[in-house]
Amino acid sequence: MTKIVYNSCFGGFGLSDAAVMRYAELKEITLYPRKERSFTMFFTTPDFQEDSWFYERDIDRKDPVLVQVVEEMGEAANGDCADLRICELSEGTQYRIEEYDGRETIMTRNSYDWRTA
Numbered sequence: 001m002t003k004i005v006y007n008s009c010f011g012g013f014g015l016s017d018a019a020v021m022r023y024a025e026l027k028e029i030t031l032y033p034r035k036e037r038s039f040t041m042f043f044t045t046p047d048f049q050e051d052s053w054f055y056e057r058d059i060d061r062k063d064p065v066l067v068q069v070v071e072e073m074g075e076a077a078n079g080d081c082a083d084l085r086i087c088e089l090s091e092g093t094q095y096r097i098e099e100y101d102g103r104e105t106i107m108t109r110n111s112y113d114w115r116t117a
Contacts, residue, residue, distance in 0.1 A: 014079020023065060042056075
């Protein structure tokens with residue numbers, strides 16, 4: 001089975017600061033947080049260069065370390081507007097993540113009603 005992380009509520013996929021740091025720890029990535037007014041930005045260099053920005057939305061949703069962090073931390077892994085869940089699919093299943101106003105759904109070929117012309 002393959003596990004995929006998705007956001008089940010309106011708002012958008014995101015990890016808490018603690019989850020980002022835990023992910024980095026497990027991946028052996030050194031991150032440098034910079035606190036903004038209402039959020040934290042993470043960089044891979046201490047000089048906060050734009051090209052070193054670490055953006056959690058770039059993480060592959062089936063990354064086993066991401067899955068581990070969400071399973072390990074539970075609700076504490078959720079970003080401000082997220083309710084992260086894990087979907088399990090059989091190995092080799094084709095899927096895509098559909099999103100509407102930040103709420104995501106895992107869709108497979110069998111999720112659709114196909115019509116014939």
